[in-house]
Amino acid sequence: MLKIDSRWRNFVLSLLALVPLPARAAVRLPAIFADHMVIQRDRPVHVWGFAAPQESVTVAFRGTERTAAADALGRWSTELPPGNAGGPFTLSVQGTNAVTLRDVLVGDVWVASGQSNMGFSMDEEPNAQQELAGANLPELRLMNVNQRYADYPQDDVSVLTPWSLSGPDSAKGFSAVAFFFGRELLRREHVPIGIIESAWGGTPGEAWTSMASLSQDASLMPVFSAWAAMQDAEAETALAEEKERQELQAKAGTGENLRLPWHPVFNSWAPAALFNGMIAPLTRFPIRGVIWYQGESNTDARRYAVYARLFQALIRDWRAAWSEGAFPFLYVQLANFRAGPLDHWPEVREAQRQALELVNTAMAVTIDIGDPDNIHPTDKQDVGHRLALAARAIAYGEPIEFSGPLFRSMSREGSQARLYFDHAQGGLVVKGNNLTGFEIAGEDGHFVPASASVDGATVVLSNPAVLAPAQVRYGWADNPSCNLFNQAGLPASPFSTSWP
Numbered sequence: 001m002l003k004i005d006s007r008w009r010n011f012v013l014s015l016l017a018l019v020p021l022p023a024r025a026a027v028r029l030p031a032i033f034a035d036h037m038v039i040q041r042d043r044p045v046h047v048w049g050f051a052a053p054q055e056s057v058t059v060a061f062r063g064t065e066r067t068a069a070a071d072a073l074g075r076w077s078t079e080l081p082p083g084n085a086g087g088p089f090t091l092s093v094q095g096t097n098a099v100t101l102r103d104v105l106v107g108d109v110w111v112a113s114g115q116s117n118m119g120f121s122m123d124e125e126p127n128a129q130q131e132l133a134g135a136n137l138p139e140l141r142l143m144n145v146n147q148r149y150a151d152y153p154q155d156d157v158s159v160l161t162p163w164s165l166s167g168p169d170s171a172k173g174f175s176a177v178a179f180f181f182g183r184e185l186l187r188r189e190h191v192p193i194g195i196i197e198s199a200w201g202g203t204p205g206e207a208w209t210s211m212a213s214l215s216q217d218a219s220l221m222p223v224f225s226a227w228a229a230m231q232d233a234e235a236e237t238a239l240a241e242e243k244e245r246q247e248l249q250a251k252a253g254t255g256e257n258l259r260l261p262w263h264p265v266f267n268s269w270a271p272a273a274l275f276n277g278m279i280a281p282l283t284r285f286p287i288r289g290v291i292w293y294q295g296e297s298n299t300d301a302r303r304y305a306v307y308a309r310l311f312q313a314l315i316r317d318w319r320a321a322w323s324e325g326a327f328p329f330l331y332v333q334l335a336n337f338r339a340g341p342l343d344h345w346p347e348v349r350e351a352q353r354q355a356l357e358l359v360n361t362a363m364a365v366t367i368d369i370g371d372p373d374n375i376h377p378t379d380k381q382d383v384g385h386r387l388a389l390a391a392r393a394i395a396y397g398e399p400i401e402f403s404g405p406l407f408r409s410m411s412r413e414g415s416q417a418r419l420y421f422d423h424a425q426g427g428l429v430v431k432g433n434n435l436t437g438f439e440i441a442g443e444d445g446h447f448v449p450a451s452a453s454v455d456g457a458t459v460v461l462s463n464p465a466v467l468a469p470a471q472v473r474y475g476w477a478d479n480p481s482c483n484l485f486n487q488a489g490l491p492a493s494p495f496s497t498s499w500p
Contacts, residue, residue, distance in 0.1 A: 025052040025074055027095035030156045032285050035102050036163040038141045038194025040109045040286035041085045043324075048077035048284060049093065057095045061104075075155075077284075085191040105139065107192025108185070109287045110391075112178035113208065113279070114294035116201030117332070117376055117383075122179055123172040126378050132168040135179070140166035140186050142174050145198040145282075149273035153210070153280035163194070175199065177332070180384025181291055181391070188388070189396055196287075198278045203268050204297040205310050208279065211272040213317035219309050223271055226302040230266060269297075275317075283321040289328035289395055290318060291387050295348050296334065296375060304344035308351035308500065315358055326360045328395045330387050333363050333493060335370025335377050339478040346476045349494050356406065362390035365404045368491040372479045386490070401425070404490035410472060410497060417450075417461045417469035424457040426487040435459070437482025437494075441471040445498060459484070471498040 029049040039045055047059045051070040058067045061080050068078040087105035092098065112118055122128060122135070142165075146158035164170040171179055175197045182195045200207075206214060206223040214220050267273060298307045315329045333352045339345050355361055364386035371377040386402075393402040405421040405428060412418075417440060421428065440450040440461050450461040450472070461472060475482040475494030484492040 025050065025055070026097045027051045027055070027057055027093055027099055029093060029099055029101075030281065031159045031162070032143070032157065032196075032282065033091075033101060034143075034159075034163045036104075036141055036165060037101065037143070038105045038107050038109050038163070038192050039091075040288060041106045041191065042082050043286040044082050045080040046077070046284060046286060047080065047091070047093070048075070050074050051076055051095050055095050057093060059091070059093050061091045062089055087192065105141065105192035105194070107139070107194060108189070108395075109194040109196065109285070110178075110182065110185075111282065111287055111290045112175050112181070112195055112197045112199065112292075113290065114199050114292050114332075115203050115297055116199075117296070117380075118175055118177055118197070118291075118293035119199040119201050120176050120376055120378075120380055121173050122176045124376075124378070125176045125380055127381075128172070131381075132172055135166050135168050135171040137166040137183060137186060139192040140179075140182050141192065141194045142166055142170055142179070142182075143194070143196045144174060145196065145278050147200045147268070148277035149207075149267045149270060150277035151273070153276045155281060157198075157278065157281040176380035177293055177384045177387065178291065180381050181387045184385060184388035185391060188392060188398075196282065198282065199293075200268055200274055200278070202297055203274060203294070204303060205294060205307065205314055206271045206303075207269055207274040208294070209272060209310065209314045210275045210280070210317050210321065213313050213320075214271050217309065217313060220306060220313065222302065222306050223310065227269065227271055229302065230269060234266070279318070280321065283318075283323075286324065287322065287327065289330065289391065291391075292329065292331040293383070294331075295352060299334075299339065299343040299345050299348050301342055301344070304347045304351075305500070307348050308354050311351055311355050312358060315355060315361065326358075328360045328362070328391060329358070330362045330364070330390045330394070331355070332383055332387065333365050333367070335366040336368070336372060336479045337370050337375055337377075338372040343478065345478040346480075346494060346496070347499060349475075350496055350499050353406070353493050353495055360394055362387075362394055362402060363493065364390065365491050365493045367475055367480065367482060367494055370479075389490075401486065401488035401490065404488075405484060405486050405492035407474070407493070407495040407497075410469075412469055413460075415462055415464075415467050415469070417472055418455075419459045419461065419472060421457060421459075421492070423490070424486055427456050428454045428459065428492075429485040429487060429489075430454055431483045431485055435484060437475045437480050437484065439473050439476060440466050440469050441498070442466050442468050443470045445471060447471070447473065447476075454484075471496075473497065473499075 066078040070076040146160040389402040435452040438450040438452040439447040473496035
């Protein structure tokens with residue numbers, strides 16, 4: 001046995017005595033847990049967090065307690081029984097320290113995500129002063145996730161504004177679409193409503209989709225080549241700027257040779273980056289559903305052709321990540337807008353329409369309330385209302401009309417084409433003197449304007465130049481003139497029978 005001289009042993013012990021022992025880690029909850037939060041009703045109450053390795057943690061809520069032990073990395077998780085809507089309640093967590101959350105409500109939680117039209121805030125709304133004056137709704141709770149991209153799925157979110165009661169101050173910087181949506185649900189369903197806004201302007205759908213989902217579908221590989229091309233372009237720009245700077249320095253005789261550290265400007269466009277930073281940390285928190293407003297950033301030439309596949313992959317991806325089954329996923333179709341010549345708005349609208357193939361999805365058509373000269377139309381109240389109609393029907397089972405007419409099928413009657421629509425009960429409606437926006441083509445695919453008329457719940461099309469109609473389309477332009485509605489006053493979705 002090795003013997004250590006007592007003098008060395010005492011010396012080592014004295015050094016160790018000078019090293020501070022690590023304090024036991026305090027029990028900590030993720031940022032989504034806070035005073036004034038809303039917990040999803042009728043679902044197990046999932047509570048998780050961080051503590052010292054192997055530390056025992058007890059959670060108490062609504063008269064029930066559960067105890068969990070932290071694992072070797074200090075992570076712990078437990079579930080309490082589901083309950084009905086109500087509150088306010090207190091949620092307490094006890095380990096070596098205590099955490100107490102007050103004014104906790106139980107109701108329905110919705111995630112509001114997408115790009116800038118979802119992020120468009122209440123204080124930008126045309127009637128902001130009036131709407132905010134009436135925003136004192138104690139059972140509508142709002143939380144805003146901070147913008148954050150990440151290379152890997154994160155354990156926690158960065159919070160821009162924590163859970164708060166809806167009021168003039170808390171609502172003014174919150175998503176207008178989400179606020180109007182939540183306000184209508186609160187008034188109609190009479191349960192507490194929590195909205196988590198997690199949006200970032202000017203971002204593509206692939207940034208909001210997990211790497212696992214993107215990489216398992218070979219047809220989605222173009223999103224990676226588009227990102228690589230974007231990085232190359234940014235690198236070329238950065239190198240050109242660096243060369244110009246060095247030339248100016250040389251002329252000035254500074255003798256310096258500064259090197260420019262290059263980082264992509266558009267990190268928020270990286271595949272999976274926003275899913276990792278802003279969605280993955282939320283997926284352990286039970287929710288009622290999602291509202292989504294995005295697509296503008298996928299209209300460019302490199303991205304539009306795969307958006308149909310990508311958008312459906314995103315919906316499946318989120319549902320799998322939450323492990324909540326096919327929760328309602330309600331989204332906004334792109335509004336009318338005078339886009340650039342290289343953009344593909346009609347194709348992206350069609351891709352969005354095709355996502356209705358998935359169960360428990362609904363689409364708020366906005367082709368009638370956009371702004372031709374503004375990619376951020378200010379009428380967000382109608383958008384929120386149309387999403388709320390969809391939620392009332394799909395999530396809450398109300399027997400109401402929630403969608404405008406959706407193309408179902410076409411039949412040929414001699415030189416005429418007859419179109420059939422879903423959501424056309426009671427007949428179709430033309431707003432204006434003449435039905436506009438329809439085009440017709442034969443097998444050659446050459447589209448010409450169609451003479452169109454409503455016949456009950458169908459539309460009949462013709463053009464003397466097309467003797468054997470084979471294809472039709474409606475509203476097939478960035479900023480189309482189209483005026484077909486149903487009896488509920490909801491607009492028909494643009495569509496094409498030949499895309500893709």
